Amino acid sequence: MINKDLERYIPIANLMAKTFGKNCEVVIHDLSVPQNSVVYTVNNHVTGRKVGQTFDHLVKQVLLSKNFDGDYAANYKTITEDGKEIKSSTALIRNSKNEVIGALCVNYDLEPMKNMKNFLDDFMKVEEEKVKEEVEPFNNVIEIVDDLIDKIITNTNVDTLKRKEKIELIKFMDNKGIFLIKGAIEKVAEKLNISKVTVYSYLDEIKKNEEER
Structure with missing residues (x-):
């Protein structure tokens, strides 16, 4: 509804x-x-x-x-x-x-x-991107993306997630550009109760699997 x-x-x-x-x-x-x-x-x-x-x-x-x-x-x-x-x-x-x-x-x-x-x-006409003055910070983009991360993970029981399921969540967020935002990897790692290094390793694995297709 x-x-x-x-x-x-x-x-x-x-x-x-x-x-x-x-x-x-x-x-x-x-x-x-x-x-x-x-x-x-x-x-x-x-x-x-x-x-x-x-x-x-x-x-x-x-x-x-x-x-x-x-x-x-x-x-x-x-x-x-x-x-x-x-x-x-x-x-x-x-x-x-x-x-x-x-x-x-x-x-x-x-x-x-x-x-x-x-x-x-x-x-x-498709407008070219215009360079604009630096804003504080990204016109609330960080706040919006943080909220998206929360909502993506909210409906999952992190404690029972298997490795494959965590990789699928990270793949979804990577495809949507979430990790282009500074600090997003750290936030996702914290939410999933894994280290930042583990998130990077999952991203490397995802990239390798896509290249092998």
Whole structure:
């Protein structure tokens, strides 16, 4: 069942999809359940997003983007598994306590418009990242990622986790860019009751296994 605070955004998602047509996909994420964050989609044929899936670009292309400001990052490029070029924008959703609880994502399929590119350059432009002044610290990015780590691990009994299960959790977080944040490895090690060295060894093992595929 969708969170009531997030449910309010369903009419907005529907409005955006209706306004910009079938090539505009809108997705609502519930970040209290990171592994299954997608709770609502419209026009999900654009990227194939389904309810129950996890987020893809939140950390790497939104929270760590130099264009991330005012709780949103707009007009960054993503590529679907079948090679389609997508223009994406993401805004964080906060509750009445100013806590980040979700995200509203817009994905626009640019493929049908390529034949009109000369006329639509301004619309299709993917902005280059702008260097901005140093902020304190990362516009609450560290706090947001720490909260994601807590939620990813919260629903597991750390004391009974087997080595393979710990590696799967670390692989999930690595894929989502969690470890790009300074101090994330130390925090995860503490939460899983293992050493920082062990986390690094698991990451090395994950990388080696992927290279052997």
